[in-house]
Amino acid sequence: MLFHCQQAAEKTMKGFLTAHDRIFRKTHDLDELASACEAVDPTLKEVLNPARDLTVFAWEFRYPGEAEVPSLEEARQFRAVAGEVYRSILTRLPQEAHPQSLSDSMPIN
16 A cells, blocks of 8 residues: 555656646656655645655565565555645646546446
């Protein structure tokens, strides 16, 4: 789940930068991406600061070795952080960038 939280925050930030025609390098570093997003919209700083801690989950559990597993409560907090990043950035994007529900995008037969 934590890998997916990191990915959700990463892709959301990259989507925000893309929507604002900002170029970014190939990276999983949420600190770097958050800084770039904050350069566009400084009001994102409060939301993006906690997301920086998700960076480690881009690789932490994907490769063999010793990995400290967060508690269930910590995992829930990280999930909440990723959700807040998504919601906060989505509110700053034009309506046409918002995802449509399946019923809006797929015909019902």
